[in-house]
Amino acid sequence: MTSFLRVLALLWSAGLLVVLVGAFRPETPVLGLAGSFVTGQYPLHLTLAAVLGILIGLAARRAAPFTGYLTATVALATVIGMVTVLAAQGRAASDEGVRLDWTEALTVLGQPSGAPDRTVEYAPGRELDLYLPSGPGPHPTMVWVHGGSWVGGERDDRTAFNRWLADRGWAVAAIDYRLPPTGWGSGGTGAGTEPIGRDQQRDVACAVDWVRAHTGDELDPARLVLAGQSAGATLALSTTSGLLDGTLACSEAPAALGGTGPADAPPPAPGPPPAGVVAFHPPVDLALIDPDLQQTLLGGAAADSPGLMRLLSPSEQVRPELPPTLLLLGSADHYVDPARVTAYDAELRAAGVPGRLVTVPYADHVFDRPFGSPGAQLGREAAIRFLTGLD
Incomplete structure (x- = not known):
């Protein structure tokens, strides 16, 4: 038992120390990533683990005084650190008028099934899950674009969030979109395949066309919003820009309109422009993403593809005509x-685009993946208030 307690105490204190250092020094290699992901998604659980670490240290100190006191000290420091994190996240929520549910933060660890009302094919080989409010329509509608670094992901990545929105009067169409074959962009089996970035935008545009075509008792295309997380947020932002300036539609726009389609292609079908965009932790500047991902999206380095960069990268598309835009970001992404997203937000506001940036302290990428996390609670409340303000 003595040896077990000593080993347990050492392992416990090492784990706590990794997260503690990473949380407050996110620039630290490896440790920073581990710390910010835990503090962004499970800060309350880490606080309880630290309290338990104090007890483990005290239990071990009789047989191994140095190990016991070391563990108890590290655990106490972690408790203090996590209280600081929780206080900062609580203040951020309070500033937004949001009261955090700590029981939910403790118990809802993933993304529970939101049980879509039906799944439909919105384009050949492409499906969407439709979440509908219970009351009479037509309802304002959000097209949700999943994340996954442009090479993976599933349309049910925020299924509980989608149902939560539907319960508050917003229909949600959570879409899939084409992904590159395995190995494309890294010299694997997909080498030689056309870059996928523009096709992914076309798929989002096709989903918009589907919503526009299904007006009536359920969906209101005049109150259509694009939204997504991570790569999906980038697609939501850039597709909105393309729909507004006429360079993008389900069938590609002609070169005369700035698109890459045949010169004799008909112009995109007109329709109501998106009323807004909600973007969770978006990569807004494709020049900053991994070179393999640039190859996947652009067919080469960003610097060698200025035309596609203008069409795919939100940072290249800032102008006054853009609709209201809500950005959500973890401070330790x-x-x-984070500095580039903050600068992008400033560029939007300087151009006269309504909206704002909401930052979750001590949180990393996909802080909203656990439905109960403080960042997820704050993010969805900020989102519904933004959406309500569009009506």
């Missing part, structure tokens, strides 16, 4: 550059 390791996948996107």
